Amino acid sequence: MTEPFTSITNLSEHVGERVTLKGWLNNKRGSKALFFLVLRDGTGIVQCVVNQGNVDDASFAVAEAATQESALEVVGTVNADERQVGGVEIHTESVTLISQAEPYPITPKEHGVEFLMDHRHLWLRSRRQWAIMRVRNRIIMAIHGYFQSEGYIQMDPPVLTGNAVEGTSTLFELEYFDKPAYLTQSGQLHGEAMAMAHGKIYTFGPTFRAEKSKTRRHLTEFWMIEPEMAFYDLDLAMQVVEELVIAIIGDVLHDCRDELEILERNVSQLEAVRSPFPRVSYDEAVELLRSEKTQQVLDAELKAATAEKDELEEERAANRSRYGQAKKGEKRRIDTREIAINKRLEEIEETFRNIPNWKKSAANFEWGADFGGSDETILTKHFDRPIIVHRFPAAIKAFYMKRDPEDDRLALGMDVLAPEGYGEIVGGGERATDLNFLKRQVKEHGLPEKVFNWYFDLRRYGSVPHSGFGLGLERTVAWICGLHHVRETIPFPRLMGRIHP
Ligand code: 4AD
Numbered sequence: 038m039t040e041p042f043t044s045i046t047n048l049s050e051h052v053g054e055r056v057t058l059k060g061w062l063n064n065k066r067g068s069k070a071l072f073f074l075v076l077r078d079g080t081g082i083v084q085c086v087v088n089q090g091n092v093d094d095a096s097f098a099v100a101e102a103a104t105q106e107s108a109l110e111v112v113g114t115v116n117a118d119e120r121q122v123g124g125v126e127i128h129t130e131s132v133t134l135i136s137q138a139e140p141y142p143i144t145p146k147e148h149g150v151e152f153l154m155d156h157r158h159l160w161l162r163s164r165r166q167w168a169i170m171r172v173r174n175r176i177i178m179a180i181h182g183y184f185q186s187e188g189y190i191q192m193d194p195p196v197l198t199g200n201a202v203e204g205t206s207t208l209f210e211l212e213y214f215d216k217p218a219y220l221t222q223s224g225q226l227h228g229e230a231m232a233m234a235h236g237k238i239y240t241f242g243p244t245f246r247a248e249k250s251k252t253r254r255h256l257t258e259f260w261m262i263e264p265e266m267a268f269y270d271l272d273l274a275m276q277v278v279e280e281l282v283i284a285i286i287g288d289v290l291h292d293c294r295d296e297l298e299i300l301e302r303n304v305s306q307l308e309a310v311r312s313p314f315p316r317v318s319y320d321e322a323v324e325l326l327r328s329e330k331t332q333q334v335l336d337a338e339l340k341a342a343t344a345e346k347d348e349l350e351e352e353r354a355a356n357r358s359r360y361g362q363a364k365k366g367e368k369r370r371i372d373t374r375e376i377a378i379n380k381r382l383e384e385i386e387e388t389f390r391n392i393p394n395w396k397k398s399a400a401n402f403e404w405g406a407d408f409g410g411s412d413e414t415i416l417t418k419h420f421d422r423p424i425i426v427h428r429f430p431a432a433i434k435a436f437y438m439k440r441d442p443e444d445d446r447l448a449l450g451m452d453v454l455a456p457e458g459y460g461e462i463v464g465g466g467e468r469a470t471d472l473n474f475l476k477r478q479v480k481e482h483g484l485p486e487k488v489f490n491w492y493f494d495l496r497r498y499g500s501v502p503h504s505g506f507g508l509g510l511e512r513t514v515a516w517i518c519g520l521h522h523v524r525e526t527i528p529f530p531r532l533m534g535r536i537h538p
């Protein structure tokens with residue numbers, strides 16, 4: 038279909054032509070006889086020059102009265118202008134009001150995160166949020182692209198289930214016609230059934246965990262991608278996850294340069310993501326955590342943070358001292374920079390608080406314990422690319438994991454830890470195939486055997502070795518976009534204590 042009106046992103050193909058644009062007023066400058074309307078339509082932004090001499094009185098009145106976020110239709114000619122974003126600007130012929138906006142709550146000044154989260158429905162229009170959602174979209178398409186080209190069938194597991202998958206502590210329970218049911222924690226068990234029908238499948242859907250913790254990595258509703266492959270062992274599954282992550286990074290780097298720039302993402306860190314990802318056994322990881330090398334890495338980070346803090350405080354002081362004399366535009370730049378500096382300083386303060394504790398807990402880490410968020414962060418600091426940690430103590434892993442034939446204390450699980458401190462983005466492994474072992478496991482994990490009977494059938498009728506994993510979409514987006522918290526990675530985050538908007 039040809040466009041009913043022109044998208045701003047396509048304007049460079051229409052230089053010299055007359056176009057109709059529809060969008061929202063992002064920003065307005067000018068006065069008296071000349072206004073510059075910065076119009077945003079979701080595909081891009083463009084400056085529309087409204088010269089009183091070139092438009093009718095009604096158009097000029099609309100331009101004069103239009104408030105931030107008012108919806109407008111603009112007709113004008115596209116002019117090439119290298120100094121403008123997108124390389125074009127519009128010489129306006131007419132402006133029509135679609136709707137006048139009330140005073141907009143989100144202004145260029147600094148807003149607290151809680152305020153922004155309360156206004157998430159509007160915050161989504163902001164430039165950074167726009168960029169994040171576009172990267173999220175590209176990641177989603179990259180995931181489908183990888184699996185589809187590798188012959189996987191996408192299949193949808195149920196969201197309402199009668200089974201716990203990842204233990205019972207984080208289940209959202211609901212009433213399902215007088216019977217208890219749950220929002221799914223993972224599509225894996227149904228994924229295993231589907232893999233026995235199609236060989237290689239992947240699910241892509243929402244999953245739920247009643248996480249009673251407020252961390253930067255946890256949502257209560259998140260999207261998980263769960264491939265499941267019949268006849269694949271742990272090593273093959275590690276190969277799949279490595280290829281998948283490399284494909285995602287490649288596609289984002291190829292198609293989302295502008296978005297990553299808006300997010301001020303250091304792309305060299307993403308470009309470093311290459312094959313092979315180090316395979317690190319749990320035993321090796323524990324050793325690394327306890328090592329002198331870890332203490333040194335953390336000391337170096339403390340030192341770097343101190344230096345950065347001094348530098349930022351100096352810059353802030355210099356900016357403040359010339360603020361009085363600065364022109365309006367320069368003042369705005371200083372304000373914006375101060376917001377960024379303050380945000381970074383807050384993160385540095387967090388580093389100062391964290392590192393002494395991290396040093397202690399890493400040095401005293403005990404074999405058998407699960408890695409906490411900070412342990413994962415520390416582990417990834419030793420590598421420039423994602424690492425795959427494998428063969429965890431069985432006691433800290435889910436009931437369905439196959440035991441390591443070489444060491445019965447270990448489960449054939451794997452986690453992918455993203456670099457730069459992001460930590461776990463993938464969990465998975467090889468599945469237990471033995472019916473009696475699984476029955477014992479279900480009992481030992483305190484799960485009701487009856488509701489797992491259908492799952493046991495997969496071991497009764499043609500049980501085969503198989504493996505799979507779950508990639509957390511939001512954690513992947515956070516890492517690739519370089520975001521501190523997962524709350525900005527999904528349009529409407531669901532966290533403990535937040536169900537609106
Ligand atoms: O490690 P998890 O719990 O693994 C499973 O659910 C397996 N059944 C997957 C499988 O083998 N098919 O979760 C997988 C991933 C984590 O690595 C993380 O990226 C994400 O899901 N995840 C969360 N993301 C955001 N908020 C939460 N509360 C999350 N819990 C897990």
Ligand code: MG
Pocket residue numbers: 452461463464
């Ligand atoms: Mg996990």
